[in-house]
Amino acid sequence: MKAPSGLLPGTKNVPFADALAAHGDRTAVITADGRVSYRELAVRVDATARRLGPERRLVLLVAANTVDALVVHLAALAGGHPVLLVPGDHPEAVRSLTDAYDPDVVARPDGDGWVLDERRDISAHTLHPDLALLLSTSGSTGSPKLVRLSHQNVQANAESIAEYLDIRDTDRAATTLPMHYCYGLSVLHSHLLRGAAVILTGLSVTDACFWELFCDARGTTFAGVPYTFELLDRVGFDAMELPHLRYVTQAGGRLAPARVARYAALGRAAGWDLFVMYGQTEATARMAYLPPEFAHTRPEAAGIAVPGGSFRLQPLPDWPGESTGELVYTGPNVMLGYAEGPEDLALGRTVDELHTGDIARLAPDGLYELVGRRSRFAKILGLRIDPQQVEAMLEKHGVTACCTGDDDELVVAVLGDPEAADPNGVRRLVTAECGLPPRAVRVRVLAELPRLATGKADYRAIRELAGPAPAPPAAPAEATASEPAAAALCRLYARILDRDAVTEDSSFVGLGGDSLSYVEMSLHLEEVLGELPDHWHTLPIRELREPSGRPADKRRGSRRRTLETSVALRAVAIVLIVGSHIHLFWVKGGAHVLLGVAGYNFARFHLGCADRRERLRNIGRSVARIAVPSMAWLALMLLVTDDYDLTGVLLLTSLLGPNDGFWFIEVLLYMLVAVAALLAVPWVDRAERRFPFALPAALAVLGLIGRYDLFGLEARVHVPLVVTVFWLFALGWTAARASTVGQRLLVNAAVLATVPGFFPGELAREVVVVVGLTLLIWVRTVPSVAWVNRVAGVLAGSSLYIYVTHWQVFPRLEGMPTLVATLASLLVGIAYAALATRVMRWRPSLPGSRGTAARARVSARRGD
Incomplete structure (x- = not known):
């Protein structure tokens, strides 16, 4: 690459970063604050490049998805200055890499502005002419080991991606990944190369503002790692209206084949393509992609080499067969090599081909499939984890362990007494070391670690032996104000x-x-x-x-303060219920509004991206939190009063008849158990994930059979009340899944059509239910003040317990003013809520047990 005018002889740069002005007045960057044309961007980049000067210097850029950071990055690439990207949201990584590499210039945000801290005019380092970019491997953001990339690497990688994705100058790509991550950076490079626009934002895909910006900007594409797709499932992506979406890309770790196939089918139905990709930082970003036409039929495959690159399989003795071996990649995007300190910045190319460490198979259809790892590195949820380092860390804490992992989790086998060891203490240490969420770490305590005949750990046996992690112990006390x-x-x-x-x-x-x-x-x-x-x-x-x-x-x-509508409805409803029972006023319908709120919250909290078994466990925990305190109170009342019998204590009156004052608690429990049983069926669980709005809408329609008693069963047999009111729960569930105005209008129309007539002769009661459910559908939050939030929060959080206890409070206060009886009923319920919550969280320890001692040792080490 010849040096353009303005650069010193012998200085190389990245061509696309120096040619931004060629795209003229086309939009280059879109942010929430406005748009920047290529011409305007080129002017800013040129000004910053002049500020950096003609002498090559090492520029450390504290990266962020902002225009200022992008300008500095492009200016360094255009001016021939090697740039070291570090994550802006990890101050410790910034400090560590600054200390390790002593950059000549540090570019960082400063309040609302941006500063170039020029520490010296001439570099203190010997910088190889080919060196353009330094990146950490994923999951090692504070490590001094960096990947050295050349100008050719950066340019060739951008050209290759732009070719197989067919990026057009009309495309507009949202930045769903950070700039310092090679995948996120490649999105910027490949689109700027083609004169396309980037929608520059740091918002999460779970934020409604992200999708507003994406739609307003007529976004055509975005990128995701496996965790992104979990988040997309949570926010109801498949029900969104994205008319300009052209394709979605995925990399950063293995996406489960079932999810690949599901998103491929979703794309085919909606008119966009799914590109599943495979890469490493050492290859600048990408090495392979799966053509969209194979995403549905071959979702387990990694695909074919990117344009300009090629694969070969290096035979391995433990993996016999001509079509299986270590995957080795060759191409112009293969790194120069690694750097472990500033002295390595003078090195030229030390790597000609990339040994990926992945075991692959070449299938008869020409697609490569990844079947294992040669090294023990694992890429879990997009983070590169070295199990050997985890073992060494645990050894320092006196724990002998063997670790292995795959794309989904890290398995830790601990040597010890299964009855006395503390697996949860080990899990805390591992998650703190690796940054993995607890669900991605499974700990199994074994009396003997499996060994091969050579005496080495048998990691395959460990992986097969790993069972479900034991339940975690009680949580530590709340942090003090001095903690981060x-x-x-x-x-x-x-x-x-x-x-x-x-x-x-x-x-x-x-x-x-x-x-x-x-x-x-x-x-x-x-x-x-x-x-x-x-x-x-x-x-x-x-x-x-x-x-x-x-x-x-x-x-x-x-x-300013706001109060979430569902919380406000719970607080108001419980006051209406208690006040109406005591005849302080007469406003009925609160309990039926709460049934809709229960369905709404069920969808929000229990139908996330967790697998089917975890969903069922979470629903089971909620059932226990409702049933146990309710039955405990009723059992106590059975002992001291004559008001209840065993059927009531067991919460069976609604089922066996006749209904009593606790119908709401019983109905809520029956509903949760029923939907849990329904979602336990694998195909129903899959249908809910695929059709998050349609499934509850269909259940609401089925619920109308009971609402209108279409088969006339009530005249002949006892029909449990849950059958009659389930449609309200289903409508709340549907409301939570309504992501478009049209869907909300449909749910609201169902409310207006079905609530009237449910309470014959009680128009006011029906109005309360209609208004409550309509607010739930349309209004996310209401204006509030701090003290109202606190009062409403306490009432809403205690509403279940107030409902259970108030029946035994106000009758004892007969003759007292109704306002006093109402306040007393609320306060007793709040107090019982505090007691029940404390008891449900308490777990006894076994005095003198080795497990307790182990927990104490771990806590002492961590300063808990």
């Missing part, structure tokens, strides 16, 4: 959700949170963070951290 914000939030989640090993990648839904814990969690988070973002329950904790800057109390004081 992220750590405090992790401990808060652990305490409220009674889950262990919570990490920054955990989310409320992913940890099995439900409607009972949702209110308590939202109140605590609001105290810490102020206004919560939409869909906070689906966001990882790292996206909820309190931003730095002004003191937290001032930040919270400056934020």
